[in-house]
Amino acid sequence: MERVTAEGPLLEARELTLRFGGVTALDGVSFEVARGELFAVIGPNGAGKTSIFNCLGGVYRPQHGTITLEGNGLTGRAPAAVAAMGVARTFQNLGLFRHLTLIDNLMLGRHHLMRTGFVSGMVWWGKAKREEISHRAAVEEIVELLELEPYRSTPAGLLPYGVAKRAELGRALAMEPKLLLLDEPVAGMNLEETEDTARYLLEIRRELGLAMILVEHDMRLVMDLADRVLALDFGVAIGTGTPEEIQHDPRVIDAYLGGAA
Numbered sequence: 001m002e003r004v005t006a007e008g009p010l011l012e013a014r015e016l017t018l019r020f021g022g023v024t025a026l027d028g029v030s031f032e033v034a035r036g037e038l039f040a041v042i043g044p045n046g047a048g049k050t051s052i053f054n055c056l057g058g059v060y061r062p063q064h065g066t067i068t069l070e071g072n073g074l075t076g077r078a079p080a081a082v083a084a085m086g087v088a089r090t091f092q093n094l095g096l097f098r099h100l101t102l103i104d105n106l107m108l109g110r111h112h113l114m115r116t117g118f119v120s121g122m123v124w125w126g127k128a129k130r131e132e133i134s135h136r137a138a139v140e141e142i143v144e145l146l147e148l149e150p151y152r153s154t155p156a157g158l159l160p161y162g163v164a165k166r167a168e169l170g171r172a173l174a175m176e177p178k179l180l181l182l183d184e185p186v187a188g189m190n191l192e193e194t195e196d197t198a199r200y201l202l203e204i205r206r207e208l209g210l211a212m213i214l215v216e217h218d219m220r221l222v223m224d225l226a227d228r229v230l231a232l233d234f235g236v237a238i239g240t241g242t243p244e245e246i247q248h249d250p251r252v253i254d255a256y257l258g259g260a261a
């Protein structure tokens with residue numbers, strides 16, 4: 001039965017197990033994400049981080065376990081249905097339309113929120129026009145928040161890399177999600193771009209109160225930004241806690257930080 005609860009965690013993942021043939025990518029992983037929380041998932045290569053995102057985003061269906069968003073079942077739903085429930089995602093490889101301008105890419109992010117289709121838009125011109133204006137206003141707020149004004153009319157394919165990643169973040173925000181999944185948001189960035197991204201993520205949390213799950217190899221970024229961290233190793237959750245707790249957890253040091261040192 002569908003229900004919406006104002007209390008309790010925003011997202012709840014219980015005992016997720018995902019297997020590919022003989023490989024167990026996730027082995028009974030449980031975690032919760034609170035409203036407004038910046039939650040990070042870390043672990044060495046092959047630990048299961050992408051598998052978690054793919055289960056949350058509806059790309060993979062875990063063989064065992066449940067995922068709920070505000071108490072509503074999300075497990076096994078198709079990616080479009082999961083997006084419509086309020087889960088947005090950014091990708092390691094950019095998910096923008098190269099030939100469309102930045103503004104049009106952001107408008108596309110709002111597509112599922114638009115009520116007026118093409119034909120009804122012609123019939124109900126006034127209503128469609130009003131809807132268009134309100135969507136454009138929402139997009140303008142994102143442009144301002146992410147300081148994208150100088151690039152608004154630039155085709156996405158011509159944007160500098162760091163700006164294109166920011167535009168992708170903007171496209172995800174344009175969906176007005178309840179939860180944002182960030183897949184290695186600073187991969188391939190230089191130090192300045194990385195610091196800018198950290199600043200924008202903090203701004204998003206502060207201004208929008210949006211919950212985010214971050215998968216990232218850059219440990220400094222994770223430890224600086226995250227409220228809580230889940231550490232995985234070989235598909236098993238080996239620790240959950242504040243960055244401080246995780247950095248001092250012997251199992252995590254052994255599995256990950258120790259290995260990287």
Ligand SMILES: Nc1ncnc2c1ncn2[C@@H]1O[C@H](COP(=O)(O)OP(=O)(O)OP(=O)(O)O)[C@@H](O)[C@H]1O
Pocket residue numbers: 020023024025043044045046047048049050051052
């Ligand atoms: N589609 C698939 N088919 C078979 N095995 C897979 C598939 N996807 C993931 N795996 C396996 O599941 C395990 C977890 O992979 P996953 O990609 O989730 O790890 P990860 O922590 O994201 O790694 P990385 O940091 O390298 O991106 C690995 O052993 C991987 O080889």
